Amino acid sequence: MSTHSHVPVLVYDGACQFCRVWAARLKWATGDYVSYRPFQEVAKEFPEIPLSTFEQSVKLIFPNGEALSGAHAIVRALAEVPGKGRLLWSYRHLPGFAPASEFLYRRVASCRTCAFEITKRLVGSRRIKKWEQIL
Numbered sequence: 001m002s003t004h005s006h007v008p009v010l011v012y013d014g015a016c017q018f019c020r021v022w023a024a025r026l027k028w029a030t031g032d033y034v035s036y037r038p039f040q041e042v043a044k045e046f047p048e049i050p051l052s053t054f055e056q057s058v059k060l061i062f063p064n065g066e067a068l069s070g071a072h073a074i075v076r077a078l079a080e081v082p083g084k085g086r087l088l089w090s091y092r093h094l095p096g097f098a099p100a101s102e103f104l105y106r107r108v109a110s111c112r113t114c115a116f117e118i119t120k121r122l123v124g125s126r127r128i129k130k131w132e133q134i135l
Contacts, residue, residue: 007035010077011046011059014038018108018116019058024134026077033080034060036135057109070109071101 010026013019015038027036039054049059049067060073068076072091079088090097108115120128 005035006063007033008060008062008077008080009035009037009042010073011037011039011042011054011061013055013058014040016112018112018119020135021116021119021128021131023058024131026074027134028131029084030077030081034077057105071105072098074105075101 010023012023020038023036027034039051039059043049043051043054046061046067048065049061053059053069057070058073060068060077075087075091079085091101092098
């Protein structure tokens with residue numbers, strides 16, 4: 001496990017446009033509380049995590065080596081920001097919230113190209129270009 005950072009790192013697929021856009025959006029929301037890096041650059045720093053695991057979903061890796069995946073990683077990243085822990089609370093305490101979140105995450109991950117097209121239509125290309133400049 002790499003120990004170069006005192007904040008968790010969210011590791012995403014840098015070759016996926018959908019992943020890059022939403023990593024940038026998350027970075028906008030979390031600021032310096034979370035670091036963001038594509039797995040293509042950092043996978044070797046985490047030899048305990050198989051490459052195939054990085055290819056399947058985002059990972060939130062903490063300085064102590066703990067790693068979370070998928071929707072859990074995203075809601076936990078948001079909870080790093082003071083006052084933004086509502087989704088994590090829901091994930092942990094509301095019956096059905098965690099399984100539904102993970103199901104939706106897997107559905108989106110199974111067709112990231114489609115998800116990106118939907119994102120473009122809902123959010124707009126101009127806003128996406130702004131988000132992409134954040135990373």
